[in-house]
Amino acid sequence: MLPGERERELVPALATREFEERLALLGERYRLVPASQLLRAARARRRRERIPVALTFDDDLRSHVEVTAPLLRQADAPATFFVGPPLDAGDAFWWEDLQAVAERCPPRLVSLPDLDLTPLNNGTPWAIHSVAGMIERLGPDKRDEVAAELRVLVGPDTRRRLDGAGIASLAAAGFEVGFHTRRHYPLPTLDDDRLARELSEGRDVLAEIVGRRVTMIAYPHGKADARVALAARSAGYEIGFTTRQVRIDIRTNPLLIGRTEVHSAPLDAFEKRLVLALSAGTP
Numbered sequence: 447m448l449p450g451e452r453e454r455e456l457v458p459a460l461a462t463r464e465f466e467e468r469l470a471l472l473g474e475r476y477r478l479v480p481a482s483q484l485l486r487a488a489r490a491r492r493r494r495e496r497i498p499v500a501l502t503f504d505d506d507l508r509s510h511v512e513v514t515a516p517l518l519r520q521a522d523a524p525a526t527f528f529v530g531p532p533l534d535a536g537d538a539f540w541w542e543d544l545q546a547v548a549e550r551c552p553p554r555l556v557s558l559p560d561l562d563l564t565p566l567n568n569g570t571p572w573a574i575h576s577v578a579g580m581i582e583r584l585g586p587d588k589r590d591e592v593a594a595e596l597r598v599l600v601g602p603d604t605r606r607r608l609d610g611a612g613i614a615s616l617a618a619a620g621f622e623v624g625f626h627t628r629r630h631y632p633l634p635t636l637d638d639d640r641l642a643r644e645l646s647e648g649r650d651v652l653a654e655i656v657g658r659r660v661t662m663i664a665y666p667h668g669k670a671d672a673r674v675a676l677a678a679r680s681a682g683y684e685i686g687f688t689t690r691q692v693r694i695d696i697r698t699n700p701l702l703i704g705r706t707e708v709h710s711a712p713l714d715a716f717e718k719r720l721v722l723a724l725s726a727g728t729p
Contacts (some may be wrong), residue, residue, distance in 0.1 A: 507607075
């Protein structure tokens with residue numbers, strides 16, 4: 447797998463070679479643990495012991511089964527995959543559709559008439575991130591309207607996705623599986639009733655696929671606050687992950703654990719980013 451372009455891709459791929467390098471470094475210098483054990487391991491760690499680190503992967507990417515899992519097994523590394531129930535055939539998420547039409551969509555969308563998409567059409571660096579951020583901040587109904595228009599522009603999605611059999615194979619291989627919701631709404635944008643539905647709808651489907659209760663969640667887009675954490679606790683979740691880059695200590699809320707995203711960059715830059723996140727809280 448080749449590296450993606452962060453300037454023009456919302457979810458750029460990490461090159462296989464880079465993933466292998468990072469996996470080797472983590473295995474040599476840190477203690478790899480499943481996500482379900484991270485908080486306990488961090489709190490139990492003694493001075494001079496290796497710092498515990500958990501590997502987590504989000505979304506329903508087929509590469510989780512075809513590329514990531516074999517490399518993890520080869521390195522004897524535990525990991526946790528956060529997914530939703532399998533998508534219907536031909537479906538996709540709005541950010542995938544936005545990426546698919548980035549340089550061939552109309553200058554304006556009917557659902558967003560005030561948004562000029564010319565920079566996106568021209569391939570202007572970071573333009574797609576600006577557009578995606580604006581869509582992400584919309585209310586759920588308006589976001590659904592935009593997503594529906596993008597879906598029509600793209601047409602049926604033909605990519606191979608992580609289906610039920612793929613998810614089951616990850617669980618059978620010993621990897622943990624957590625929930626990532628069905629619709630991937632940024633949960634803080636939802637009212638209480640809708641939030642409760644998003645935390646539960648599709649969770650039973652996932653539990654049936656993996657053959658066990660699902661008590662961990664990675665919040666869509668990494669967005670969560672105290673209200674979302676309280677709702678997650680009420681829904682029966684024991685652990686929740688954001689994408690805030692904060693260290694874990696005795697005060698960490700188990701439903702608001704931070705994570706550090708792994709970007710395509712030189713290995714020493716990755717290690718510096720990780721060290722800062724683990725020691726100072728915010729890199």
